[in-house]
Amino acid sequence: MSIVEVQELRKQYDPPKGVLAVDGVSFYIDKGEIFSLLGPNGAGKSTTISMLSCLLHPSSGDAFVDGHSVVTDSQAVKEAIGVVPQDIALYPDMSARENLLFWGKMYGLAGAELHTRVDEVLELITLVDRQKDRVEKFSGGMKRRVNIGVALLHKPRVLYLDEPTVGIDPQSRRAILDGILALRDQGMTILYTTHYMAEAQELSDRIGIVDHGKMIAVGTNEELVKSVGEEAHVELSVDHYLEGMVERWAAVQGVTTATVDDDHAVLLVQDANEVLPRLFEAAAASGSRITEITVTEPNLEMVFLHLTGRALRE
């Protein structure tokens, strides 16, 4: 049974002529899954999350979180979800602890239960020794951790994270990603939006690719890659006589196509690991030496490019 079900969500700002930010998006998330919405800036990811957070009213369609409609039953939805917004939404002149206490009260926690929970969250985000410091003094990564901590206070069943790693250092990003995986292992369902392909690949059980307000593909990483039939790219340069080499390589088993592009060859192969040694043999047999080789495994960037004709990253 899916804990999140999105049915033909649409959002048009300022109808009738306004921007159609989300155009009939549907997907589901199973309990305990990490589901990523992957797409470039302006694809409609934040708008979708806003609707699922009951911040925006859908123009049409509906979504159900833990059985409650975002349109008619928003209070129940808000109790089930924790939202980590894209921007740091904290009070800078209050300490980490004060922020957590305040937000906890807004989530309906009180008294000893609130304090215990705040302690737990501080441990989770590893900021116990900095809890009395004002948030304005924190580094970007620390602020993001508090930002996430706030959403966990009331033990939500579903956690939304809207591009939580934008603009922070690699260590903090690593820490956040590990934290998310840990949460999933504890049974949390997570909806994650990003425009970083690598994150989507690493974290997600399933991925939904969005572009211009539409969901253009959904599935696991493997399914998506396979569905567009992408193959690995191999680019090679040799020390001399490229033209002839290319024909030789085209004939190697496992190579689908081979073309010349400027001063290097571009090959599409089915399994790079298997084909690579044969390419080297072919070159050696012709007396050429491969001077440069680049292998790009099929990935979501290629999927996106294939589906839309544009790059994921502008």
Add this chain to the structure above:
Amino acid sequence: MKRIRTLVAKDFLETRRDRLALLFTVVMPLAFTAFFGLMFGGGSDRLPLAIFSADSGAPATQLVAALTGSGVVKTEMMTKDDAEKAVDDNKVAAALEIPAGFSAALAAGRPAELTLVSIAGSTGAQTVLTEVTALAGELAAGERAAQAAVAVAAAPPGSSSTASPQALKDAALLMARPLAAQALADPVATVKVIEAGTAAGQIPNGFVLSSPGMLVNFILFSLLTAGIALIQERHNFTLLRLMTTRLRRWELIAGKAAGMFALTFAQQIILIGAGQLLFGVDYLRDPAALLLMMVALSLFASTLGLLLASVLTSEQAMVATTVIVSMSVSALSGAWFPLEITGPAFQFVGHLLPTSWILDGLRGIVVRGFDVADVLPAFGVALAWSMALFALAVWRFRLSD
């Protein structure tokens, strides 16, 4: 309700933390009030009046003496040029010119003329004018009374006196003048001034009348910090985030309004307390009426602040708008100068605003002994305004830019 309280508590915490905002909302108005109170609390000063006289007759001398003894003006004899310059340089409130022939005209029963040299529009000069007119009038009256007496009773009956008529007249005048002056000094008809609501003879000092105006001015001005805080919350997305919690939209708006209400109310307590305890402004003369007025003022200020913060997008716009609005409203409500000196159209517009009613109410409490019934209309006006502003604010309230 609990969440509203949490919101208000958080707002207070942040205000306390922001030391400069604290300075602004509490220390500055207090210091200013203290400063003004010290300056004006001691009762009014005598206005400096320069006198230059080209007349050495007795009436002229008497006039100068009367002015010197006055409690309204402080006289100083000067040359004409010095006096004119002193007025021009604003060193004296006005200069009085006693022309040659003044005494003669009075003695002959002809109208006499004085000239007051002053800067147009100066309120000090107006006060001096009133005093000079009064004293000169008394002087003239005495002289004319003596003249009239002499006209009918100078000559003894059956005059067989050897003295000339003129000599008789002069002698009679010498006797008549002091008699007339004495009669005028102890007149039979006097003016008894009673200030409504005060004990007889008690006149409110300048600070007492200006204190409520300053209170209103500063409360309106402090909307600045509260409004900026709200705008900043919109900018740092906490306002939006609050909507993902259990907090409902109406609770959020009410919480913000409540915070502004509490802040302005606390400010009022401090300023009114200072006025009452340190400078003798008797606000507590009717505590119930005072409470109504304080609530009215905070209601108006907080709903106005909420509306401005809902509509404006940047903190610069908030500063600009608050300054202009608070100044205009203060001026129109009679906080800077009494509305009685303005034209009827201005007074009409002024009385559309709740702050002018509140000011009348506060001044009435302090000086005229108003009670709850007297200030109820003011409360009603403020309440009506506040409800309208609140409705507008709710309609326009944005969670994000």
Add this chain to the structure above:
Amino acid sequence: MRNVPALAMMLLAPLALAALLGFAFGGGQSFSISATKVAVANADTGAAGAAEDAGAVVAGVLKSPDLADILAVSEKPSAAAARASVDDGKAATAVIIPAEFSAAIFGTTASAPKAAVEVYENPTQEIGGAITESIVGQALLGFNGARAAAIAANGLATANGDGERAGKLAQQAAETYLREGGAAAGVSVAQRAPRLPGGESTKDVGVTGTILAGMMIFFMFFGANNVARTIIDEDRAGTLPRLFTTPTPRQTILGGKFSSVFVTVTVQAVILLVAGRFIFSIDWGRLDAVAALTLVAAAVASGLALLLISLVRTPAQAGAIGAGVYLVLALLGGNFTGTAAAGGTYAGIQKLTPNGWLLQGWDAVMRGGGIADIVPNLLVPLLFAIVLFAVAVLRFRKRYA
């Protein structure tokens, strides 16, 4: 400057507020006052054998068409009703003529009872009160004068041995006094503007000119603040520290910022001066004096803004603290209330602020003065500006060392 709030503050606000306040005072050249509402209750029962009902005479004076611009009289049947008018806010003052008034006035013996005409005032309406007191006093002076004439005549007759006719002569003297003009013919006081030694009379300054000068200086403070704030904005955005990594020396960079503040407010002032000239027909005065005052005002505004910016950390603080400081300076310096009465404590307070000095300078220049007349009004603010700049530079040096 594409910044709408900033432009509104710098240009629209002072013009709009000057227009508003000019409208307050009748929009013309002088402060005009609406008529004071007076409730009159005449309880006088008249005196046997007296020619006139003295109370009616006094009431008649108040109702005279000559005073229609100054007093709006309504007659009440009783003293209580008249006082109630004041208490209810329907009248500013009440004049209550007691029952024994005529008896006292026409009493022929020296021990006749005194009569006091009560002026019951709303203490928050000082001007109306003063006007009423003055007019009633004048009216009573007529009676007191007549009585003085009678007493003097009585004394003369007695001294002349004419005791039998004393009473008759006294009455004749009183009638003579009243016949020859009553209270009206006596001393008149004309008003004029000061004449300076060169023979030129100083001009009358329009109300709008005074107010616009005050508003101009006040909003120049804000104008300077807006530009100076960009220092903080750039600091936070990182562009300022980046500038400091270039070979251009710090002093040059900061000096450039300082200059842009000064130039901006000077331009702002020029625009306002021109607008004042063409929209409100204000004659600012001699060009060299106007230029000097403008430049010194720009220096003060710049120095003040730069000092403030050097003390705060965030743009929000710059806006809010600046607004507070400027408001206090303006209230103390008289930017909102025009020229104060000389010698009063308020004039003294004005001199504590640079803008107070500048305003007094503007007042002199608008009345025709030249640079020689305003030397202290230029030097003192200039001194303020230099000190402010110096401290600002020191603080900036410390911050960006």
